[in-house]
Amino acid sequence: MSYNLKNIHEDLPLVKRGTTFSCLRCGxxxxxxxxxxxxxxxxxxxxxxxxxxxxxxxxxxxxxxxxxxxxxxxxxxxxxxxxxxxxxxxxxxxxxxxxxLYPFFPLPLNVFSSLYTLNLKDLIVLESKKNGKRYIISYDKNCPGIGKGSSEPNWSYLVDLQ
Ligand code: SF4
Ligand code: SF4
Structure with missing residues (x-):
């Protein structure tokens, strides 16, 4: 399985395992x-x-x-x-x-897996405690805090916020 590079990585960045984030308070x-x-x-x-x-x-x-x-x-x-x-x-x-949520945006997995070929083993996939649905996470690649810091955010918290 592979990513659809054109549609996923260029237009819709998805959070992979190991993605760190630290807000730089740039405003x-x-x-x-x-x-x-x-x-x-x-x-x-x-x-x-x-x-x-x-x-x-x-x-x-x-x-x-x-x-x-x-x-x-x-x-x-x-x-x-x-x-x-x-x-x-x-x-x-x-x-x-x-x-x-910002700079992250949870997306329903059922919708996106029907549109794209996703290599789920590399992606963060979350199950919401509220509705039992599974989500992948997109992000704003213009946020300078993406990839900064030494730890991953609390991903579960993101889906439970919805
Ligand atoms: S753009 Fe990113 S780094 Fe800057 S304040 Fe917003 S969340 Fe923090
Ligand atoms: S986080 Fe939202 S509410 Fe708070 S200062 Fe920024 S835009 Fe305004």
Whole structure:
């Protein structure tokens, strides 16, 4: 068995065994638009009403589908998340799941194994305790923390966050 190099390695990087990660606190990922659920939005609104009111005034919310919002946590004066301070997240306990997952993105194995030839013995494959489904993990190859540090992340934690 082999990877489909064109489709997998060039377009969709997948986490292999031995992949290390250490966040370099560069703040790069806090300059993106973040997709959050309605319940995540509600929690942040309750905890940080002043900040959220400021964003509502400048219409940074766009409802993109039922129950999901695309939220750019920035103001017109500042292009990075309003919750970022000295390159650290100040709402760590309440930050959206996407922020907690980043730079990793669990993908359902059944979907991707039907599209690609995957050498599973080299890949991290996780089973969710919540739904019993198996996942492989993609990542943002532009994150400079990938391959840094000396240990692998807690992969199980990633699927249980979903
Ligand atoms: S881009 Fe990567 S290294 Fe930089 S802050 Fe985000 S997770 Fe950390
Ligand atoms: S909520 Fe925190 S982790 Fe997410 S973009 Fe803002 S500062 Fe970054």
């Amino acid at each position: 790069r990922c806090c300059k993106f638009e973040v997709v959050i659920s309605e319940s995540e939005l509600k929690i942040i609104e309750e905890k940080y009403p002043k900040k959220i009111n400021e964003l509502e005034r400048i219409r940074k919310y766009n409802q993109i589908s039922r129950g999901l919002y695309s939220l750019l946590f920035s103001t017109e004066k500042c292009s990075e998340c309003i919750f970022l301070k000295n390159n650290l997240c100040t709402i760590h306990n309440y930050k959206p799941a996407l922020c907690k």
